[in-house]
Amino acid sequence: MIISVASGKGGTGKTTVAVSLALSVGYCNFMDYDVEAPNSHFFLKPAIRNEQEVTIKHPYFLTETGADFTRCAEFCHYNAVAVAGGKVIFFPELCHGCGGCLLVGPPGAVREKDVVIGRIKKGIVDPGINFFMGELKPGYMRTISIQVALDRLIQEDELVIIDSPPGTSCPMVFSVKDSDFCILVTEPTPYGLNDLLLSIEILESMNVPYGVVINRDGIGNGEVESYCKSKNINILLKIPYEQGIAESYSKGVPLVRHDESWIPVFRSMMEDIKKQISVKKENEEK
Ligand code: SF4
Known part of the structure; x- marks a missing residue:
């Protein structure tokens, strides 16, 4: 009950x-x-x-690959990713861990990690x-x-x-x-x-x-x-x-x-x- x-x-x-x-x-x-x-x-x-930690997945961007992450920024409904002057900027507090930027981003250049x-x-x-x-x-x-x-x-x-x-x-x-x-x-x-x-x-x-x-x-x-x-x-x-x-x-x-x-x-x-x-x-x- x-x-x-x-x-x-x-x-x-x-x-x-x-x-x-x-x-x-x-x-x-x-x-x-x-x-x-x-x-x-x-x-x-x-x-x-x-005590147990609660984690979610956050993306990280392999900028050293020289890949273009514009599609990630365009896709992210929560504005957690921006691309300015060719650089990717990630706002972790806005990320909902949906994994979308891995799907639409340059193959192999976006990875995920656990964040508490x-x-x-x-x-x-x-x-x-x-x-x-x-x-x-x-x-x-x-x-x-x-x-x-x-x-x-x-x-x-x-x-x-x-x-x-x-x-x-x-x-x-x-x-x-x-x-x-x-x-x-x-x-x-x-x-x-x-x-x-x-x-x-x-x-x-x-x-x-x-x-x-x-x-x-x-x-x-x-x-x-x-x-x-x-x-x-x-x-x-x-x-x-x-x-x-x-x-x-x-x-x-x-x-x-x-x-x-x-x-x-x-x-x-x-x-x-x-x-x-x-x-x-x-x-x-x-
Ligand atoms: S995982 Fe989802 S919410 Fe987080 S940055 Fe990527 S698209 Fe945005």
Whole structure:
């Protein structure tokens, strides 16, 4: 069972919810798909046991052959190759490793090599949480390649909690695509509602069931709650805006460690989610 935790924008408390859920239910695989800015490890403090590099293929150009690489520059959709004054210039951060310039370039004058674009870290967290985190190297834009490497580690027969990247662009879509359920975390503000609507649109187009967690409840207005009620969207949980919660977050202390009375609340939310997943499966089988 895969549960993803997403939000239409950063800073809503998505990681707070993902981490607190994992610590409350225990015995799960926690996967940080926010590979451009992973931060769940600040809260979970995993003991890292293993690291693997993620590589992609980059071309290199044998300029000493005197070959003309103009076709490579013309072909490259990502403008990663340019030819100026008879010299070839390669912009590695723009290269998507498609291999196209090898195919269209002068035969034998373009080769490939492995380039490290990031890494996957594996560790453990008490109680019984297997921790996986992707990390994209600064300067590279191959977010999805790191997420693909994480995808290979998913064990669908176990409980998997995915901390998705914020926003509604490709990395978020990729991270929720196989989810049995997505928890959308938002704030009760007009901005929060706007970003929530964008996230909902994506999940509905992908047929991924979802529910909403309202974080920092008490600030802003009641538009998010009114909207959810009007559309019959399940509000899974409301986390109040409290100075103590904000302070513990700033110190890297998860909500359920700051106040253990939240543990049964998150467990109950998980039971609620399981019921919704079962209902969806039953409806699909009819
Ligand atoms: S491998 Fe693809 S993306 Fe990279 S430089 Fe060649 S054509 Fe461009």
